[in-house]
Amino acid sequence: MELTVVGDFPLSEGSKRLASETVPTADHPSKRLRQSSETPQLMTEATLSQGVDEVEHRQAGPPAWSNSRQQIGDTIEWFHCMQGGAAHNGLKCTGVLLDADNGERSLMSDEVIITRTGGDCTGAGQTLSLKQNQSPKGIIIRSIMASLRAKKPVGVIVGVRNELLKVKIPHRYCVMDWFLITNVWMEKMGKYAGFRFRLEKLDLSTKGWWAEQGPNEELPLAPRNLNRPPPTRECSVCGKPSIQVYIRPGWMCLEPSCRKFWKIGNKEPKEFEYHPDFLNYRHPRGPDIPNSGPLVNVVDRNLEPPEGVADREEWRGIVCPECRKCIQRVTWDAWDCTDDALREPEETCCYRVVRRIREIPLQSILKGVRPYTRRQLQASIQPVIDKRSLEPYELRTYEIPNGGSITHFVSNPTINERADGPNHLFSELQRLDLGLKRYPLGSAQGENEKEGGGAESHPRHLPVSSKRKSSKRKSCKKSTCRVKGTLTCHFAVNYGVPYKYVVSVESRAFSDAPVPILTALGRLSWATEKAVTGAGGQYQAPNELLALGYFEQMSIGFHDDGEKGLGPTIATLSLGTRSRMHIRMKDKYYFGISKSHVATSDDPVLPGCINEKERRSLKKSFDKGQITAEDFAAQRVAMLRRPGSRHSPKLLSLELKHGDLVVMHGAALQKYYEHAVEPDNGLRFALTARYIETNSDMDRIKGSFKLQDNQIYDGQ
Numbered sequence: 001m002e003l004t005v006v007g008d009f010p011l012s013e014g015s016k017r018l019a020s021e022t023v024p025t026a027d028h029p030s031k032r033l034r035q036s037s038e039t040p041q042l043m044t045e046a047t048l049s050q051g052v053d054e055v056e057h058r059q060a061g062p063p064a065w066s067n068s069r070q071q072i073g074d075t076i077e078w079f080h081c082m083q084g085g086a087a088h089n090g091l092k093c094t095g096v097l098l099d100a101d102n103g104e105r106s107l108m109s110d111e112v113i114i115t116r117t118g119g120d121c122t123g124a125g126q127t128l129s130l131k132q133n134q135s136p137k138g139i140i141i142r143s144i145m146a147s148l149r150a151k152k153p154v155g156v157i158v159g160v161r162n163e164l165l166k167v168k169i170p171h172r173y174c175v176m177d178w179f180l181i182t183n184v185w186m187e188k189m190g191k192y193a194g195f196r197f198r199l200e201k202l203d204l205s206t207k208g209w210w211a212e213q214g215p216n217e218e219l220p221l222a223p224r225n226l227n228r229p230p231p232t233r234e235c236s237v238c239g240k241p242s243i244q245v246y247i248r249p250g251w252m253c254l255e256p257s258c259r260k261f262w263k264i265g266n267k268e269p270k271e272f273e274y275h276p277d278f279l280n281y282r283h284p285r286g287p288d289i290p291n292s293g294p295l296v297n298v299v300d301r302n303l304e305p306p307e308g309v310a311d312r313e314e315w316r317g318i319v320c321p322e323c324r325k326c327i328q329r330v331t332w333d334a335w336d337c338t339d340d341a342l343r344e345p346e347e348t349c350c351y352r353v354v355r356r357i358r359e360i361p362l363q364s365i366l367k368g369v370r371p372y373t374r375r376q377l378q379a380s381i382q383p384v385i386d387k388r389s390l391e392p393y394e395l396r397t398y399e400i401p402n403g404g405s406i407t408h409f410v411s412n413p414t415i416n417e418r419a420d421g422p423n424h425l426f427s428e429l430q431r432l433d434l435g436l437k438r439y440p441l442g443s444a445q446g447e448n449e450k451e452g453g454g455a456e457s458h459p460r461h462l463p464v465s466s467k468r469k470s471s472k473r474k475s476c477k478k479s480t481c482r483v484k485g486t487l488t489c490h491f492a493v494n495y496g497v498p499y500k501y502v503v504s505v506e507s508r509a510f511s512d513a514p515v516p517i518l519t520a521l522g523r524l525s526w527a528t529e530k531a532v533t534g535a536g537g538q539y540q541a542p543n544e545l546l547a548l549g550y551f552e553q554m555s556i557g558f559h560d561d562g563e564k565g566l567g568p569t570i571a572t573l574s575l576g577t578r579s580r581m582h583i584r585m586k587d588k589y590y591f592g593i594s595k596s597h598v599a600t601s602d603d604p605v606l607p608g609c610i611n612e613k614e615r616r617s618l619k620k621s622f623d624k625g626q627i628t629a630e631d632f633a634a635q636r637v638a639m640l641r642r643p644g645s646r647h648s649p650k651l652l653s654l655e656l657k658h659g660d661l662v663v664m665h666g667a668a669l670q671k672y673y674e675h676a677v678e679p680d681n682g683l684r685f686a687l688t689a690r691y692i693e694t695n696s697d698m699d700r701i702k703g704s705f706k707l708q709d710n711q712i713y714d715g716q
């Protein structure tokens with residue numbers, strides 16, 4: 001593996017000082033350099049040589065903290081990452097999380113951090129180990145190297161499972177400070193070679209809240225020799241320079257392509273002690289260090305107007321100005337420090353911001369919408385189009401192979417503008433307090449459970465999960481990590497029989513439902529009956545309705561609605577911004593094996609699956625008893641390959657406009673296929689009705705309803 005090892009990248013000298021984020025401080029009696037107690041400043045080479053007595057300042061606590069990873073990832077500008085230990089934006093590392101395993105020989109002190117890069121590991125918790133040599137082409141190391149070269153400060157977060165600090169970490173995740181990446185190199189970690197890097201606290205004028213107090217704390221700056229860089233030597237074999245990281249065993253070549261890499265003589269070292277100059281050297285701070293802005297934005301949102309619009313800013317997290325906790329937008333109309341499923345008993349803060357959503361005129365959403373391209377609306381299934389049977393609707397019916405049918409009721413202005421029609425419903429849903437709320441995710445259903453599983457309900461990505469068009473706040477869209485405390489990427493309220501899907505949502509009785517919900521239920525009941533009877537099925541009235549609300553840039557990843565006890569028919573009414581609904585075969589049926597290369601036990605060999613002909617022939621032999629179940633599974637595993645990041649292709653993409661209805665009919669459709677909904681930017685409501693079997697008399701009462709005459713829909 002060829003790599004030019006990056007050793008020490010000294011930062012340009014200069015006297016310009018950058019202001020750091022102001023955080024709570026407390027006086028500390030030890031001696032320090034002379035500086036303003038009101039304006040903390042960075043240390044330049046000149047100030048490092050000044051030795052005067054002055055009271056030093058120590059941060060009293062973390063500038064921001066959280067009880068869950070999503071809380072901090074949804075709030076802190078430079079750490080939008082739900083998986084892994086490094087966040088990046090524009091191919092530059094912006095933040096680092098240090099929690100649980102940091103790798104052997106890792107170190108954290110008041111001002112210096114030495115740790116390893118993530119990726120290519122196996123195991124869990126504190127026992128991660130490399131499973132292969134790390135590549136310099138990986139996105140993590142490339143982003144770290146880019147920030148090193150650009151001298152870009154990175155934020156650091158520490159988790160309570162980190163055992164390197166000698167002080168108690170007060171919360172599950174705590175923001176530390178801005179750091180500079182000063183060195184990146186490779187070492188052997190067990191059998192394989194991996195990357196390690198050194199970070200240095202940017203602002204040396206203030207002690208961090210994590211700094212050790214007492215006789216073991218670091219000396220004031222002046223008595224330390226901070227300006228002697230560690231030695232660097234050229235390898236006699238490869239001719240490339242390597243910095244001396246360890247005083248014991250001594251200098252080693254850190255070029256992984258060299259035969260002398262990580263060797264003293266001809267042996268790999270076993271004992272290590274860092275070189276004092278490698279730990280103690282502090283790079284001069286100069287004007288070429290880019291200003292990354294505030295470490296944490298703390299604003300009292302109660303001082304702002306009491307109304308907002310349903311854009312991305314309205315569902316970002318905020319830092320509580322009273323306790324510094326990262327607060328997520330859990331309810332439709334408020335940020336509330338107490339509204340946290342992971343809230344600890346010792347938390348007493350009751351900060352709350354009521355922020356109502358200003359009503360958005362429908363025309364502002366629909367105006368200037370460009371048609372989707374052919375590529376955006378790909379389809380391998382052509383619909384049967386019927387413009388007469390249910391006029392003024394246009395019906396488009398798609399027959400899904402071995403699955404069932406999808407009926408798309410295409411609306412139009414004539415339908416939407418009628419009394420109690422979609423336009424009226426969209427306006428009323430904005431005015432009412434429906435009790436919409438984001439709920440913690442549980443465990444989903446099916447093979448794709450980490451991507452979601454419920455009626456337009458479970459995001460593949462998180463609040464972090466959402467579509468982000470802003471270059472400043474990129475989401476980890478491919479992250480499928482389900483972290484404790486993670487909230488759905490939509491707001492929800494349920495009426496009728498409880499719908500127990502991936503999140504636990506409190507259900508309200510239809511007798512308590514507002515008029516617009518029952519009006520929508522009338523339309524959904526009509527569409528369900530027409531689609532089911534048109535397909536030759538028997539109509540069953542819905543007894544549950546799930547109302548979902550989406551702010552701008554919220555979207556839903558692939559999922560199914562195949563809950564146990566759920567009827568074979570699901571109907572959805574779309575209100576507000578336009579969206580695309582994608583249908584695809586579930587990966588385990590398309591590939592025939594799971595991600596862990598286990599053969600799918602109930603594989604029906606659906607039309608269009610990969611290796612369809614060979615799989616069908618093999619299944620025929622098994623069904624005839626010509627091969628055993630073990631041989632059947634083994635031959636399929638040997639035949640099939642499944643790339644880790646690849647998914648089955650989209651079978652169908654529908655354009656859902658304001659007022660459209662979609663009915664999915666057939667239990668096999670939810671078993672073998674999954675769907676996703678990707679709205680345009682703008683406010684959207686989705687109301688989904690279905691029938692759910694229940695043995696509870698109380699649930700039956702909740703699910704019973706009687707529509708008024710004007711709520712019974714006639715298709716006009």
